[in-house]
Amino acid sequence: MADLTCQEVVELVTAYLDDALDEDTAQRVEQHVALCPGCETYVEQIRVTVSLVGELPVEALSEEAQATLLEAFRDFPR
Numbered sequence: 876m877a878d879l880t881c882q883e884v885v886e887l888v889t890a891y892l893d894d895a896l897d898e899d900t901a902q903r904v905e906q907h908v909a910l911c912p913g914c915e916t917y918v919e920q921i922r923v924t925v926s927l928v929g930e931l932p933v934e935a936l937s938e939e940a941q942a943t944l945l946e947a948f949r950d951f952p953r
Contacts, residue, residue: 879907
């Protein structure tokens with residue numbers, strides 16, 4: 876099992892937080908984060924951001940912000 880780099884953790888963080896990684900890769904992310912204070916902070920910041928944004932009511936966004944987000948994610952793979 877090869878160690879992950881910080882860049883690889885950054886690239887995998889969304890899938891990791893969504894529990895979308897295979898068990899081996901998830902363990903590699905966890906091992907890296909346990910040994911890397913910078914990545915530990917990064918993963919926690921993303922976790923908090925996702926949590927807070929998920930609580931934001933759509934009505935709190937301006938019509939422009941809603942349109943921008945819809946455009947950005949229109950072709951996002953599901």
